[in-house]
Amino acid sequence: MPTRRNDQFPWDAAMAFGLGAMRLSPAEFWATTPRELAAAMRALGYGAHRPPGRGELDEMMRRHPDGGLAKTEGDDLGRASDHRD
Structure with a gap:
């Protein structure tokens, strides 16, 4: 499969958006x-x-x-620990 150069238009993405997401007719x-x-x-x-x-x-x-989430021991992200003792 040939590689796409940076200056080429992204036809596949444009057609997928126009025909798929926007539901445009081909015309x-x-x-x-x-x-x-x-x-x-x-x-x-x-x-x-x-x-x-x-x-x-x-x-x-x-x-x-x-x-103001409380930091608990062993919790480096500052979220409450959800382990049970």
Whole structure:
């Protein structure tokens, strides 16, 4: 099987998304531009996502604190141990 060069369009993924996930007819798929298909993929959560920036991470941590989970002996993750004595 030939290897795909980095500059080649990912036709298999595009067709799987357009025809499968979006349920476009073949005529609708081939009438869609790559830019339109990419926008639809991003809107539906497909594709590369950037990690949150420091400010966004700080805000999420402020809104959703860990809740002060107690660390127990032998538990390096700070979660309550679920073993029974």
